[in-house]
Amino acid sequence: MGSKTSKRRQKEKEKSREIDARLKEEEQRFKKEVKLLLLGTGESGKTTFIKQIQILYNEGFSDSEKELYLTVIRQNLIVYTKALINATQELRISLKSENTSIANRFLEYTQFSPQVSQDCKTLWEDEGMKTAFDRRSEFYVPDSTSYFLDNINRISSTEYHPSERDILSCRIPTTGVKSISFMVNQIPWKVVDVGGQRSERRKWIHQFDDVSFIIYVVALSEYDEMLFEDRRINRMHESLELFEKTANNEYFHKTDCIILFNKIDLFEEKIKKRDLSNCFPDYKDGPNLELATQFIKEKFLEKTKNPNRKIHDHYTCGTNTKHIQQVFNSLQTIVFEKRMTETGVI
Numbered sequence: 001m002g003s004k005t006s007k008r009r010q011k012e013k014e015k016s017r018e019i020d021a022r023l024k025e026e027e028q029r030f031k032k033e034v035k036l037l038l039l040g041t042g043e044s045g046k047t048t049f050i051k052q053i054q055i056l057y058n059e060g061f062s063d064s065e066k067e068l069y070l071t072v073i074r075q076n077l078i079v080y081t082k083a084l085i086n087a088t089q090e091l092r093i094s095l096k097s098e099n100t101s102i103a104n105r106f107l108e109y110t111q112f113s114p115q116v117s118q119d120c121k122t123l124w125e126d127e128g129m130k131t132a133f134d135r136r137s138e139f140y141v142p143d144s145t146s147y148f149l150d151n152i153n154r155i156s157s158t159e160y161h162p163s164e165r166d167i168l169s170c171r172i173p174t175t176g177v178k179s180i181s182f183m184v185n186q187i188p189w190k191v192v193d194v195g196g197q198r199s200e201r202r203k204w205i206h207q208f209d210d211v212s213f214i215i216y217v218v219a220l221s222e223y224d225e226m227l228f229e230d231r232r233i234n235r236m237h238e239s240l241e242l243f244e245k246t247a248n249n250e251y252f253h254k255t256d257c258i259i260l261f262n263k264i265d266l267f268e269e270k271i272k273k274r275d276l277s278n279c280f281p282d283y284k285d286g287p288n289l290e291l292a293t294q295f296i297k298e299k300f301l302e303k304t305k306n307p308n309r310k311i312h313d314h315y316t317c318g319t320n321t322k323h324i325q326q327v328f329n330s331l332q333t334i335v336f337e338k339r340m341t342e343t344g345v346i
């Protein structure tokens, strides 16, 4: 009788140990790091996404980062004002006669100074510079150039500290790989950012292991723009081709994928003036925001060869923290539900 009881107890103990071990294993699986890999062509908004994550989950930007952005913002103002001046000359856009000599002396500037700031302001008030900016699809300046020129007084001040908005708008092309790690509800997350320009893409493959999600970023507003790397290639066509390669890459057959249709703010403005049929001759619906975005979305989705594959999507303005918070919330829900299913809880 005694030995029977002790045998039963022994069995119960073993069973309980087994259950504990299984629970621990499941908990570990549930709490395994979620790795998000940001992919997409150059300037689509990948780094802006990671900056937003830094604001939302990692205490924002340090003083030394702000210092770096201050220097880049001021230096970019010189570079892109020069690009606008050169464009006025190449596209035969006239500046006011009194501004011609200012434009010529501006082309010699290399370092930010009160004089540079004053000349930036005078030139940006000239309608010719604004016309050149409106025609930026014919040469290269970043979209954010107008934002920084509009804020020249603040940026020139000796008291200037870049705001979050300034940092989100500041463009530094990514070279190599950057990542950010953080915890949300006891689950560790890692977001990996890579450079999207052609020369950077060969480095992507080193990041392909253990990816939970690919976030493929598309700049909606680039449908009438040419690649920085090759001015003959339309940016949207390049992005579609790259998405096709990414989505059908054997590494990612089972990886969840989200497309961020980004720069919706710029797209909304542009679609009123530039017909989408310039990029897609089969587009017939004119300046209708909803139909145009839907059309682009379908162009991307039809590139995936596996019709059963679920591709999530969001329309975003990458510089709007609330938009990225919403994307992240929906990612959390997907991860949670997936892990609950995998660990057999539901």
Ligand SMILES: Nc1nc2c(ncn2[C@@H]2O[C@H](COP(=O)(O)OP(=O)(O)OP(=O)(O)O)[C@@H](O)[C@H]2O)c(=O)[nH]1
Pocket: 040, 041, 042, 043, 044, 045, 046, 047, 048, 049, 142, 143, 144, 168, 169, 170, 171, 172, 173, 174, 175, 194, 195, 196, 197, 217, 262, 263, 264, 265, 266, 316, 317, 318, 319
């Ligand atoms: N207006 C607007 N600007 C955006 C948006 N998303 C990103 N940008 C701006 O677009 C520019 C390029 O963004 P990045 O995040 O640097 O692009 P990227 O994909 O990391 O580019 P690479 O590092 O070259 O691959 C920056 O100046 C951003 O501020 C958006 O939704 N709206």
Ligand SMILES: [Mg+2]
Pocket: 046, 047, 048, 172, 173, 174, 193, 194, 195, 196
């Ligand atoms: Mg980047």
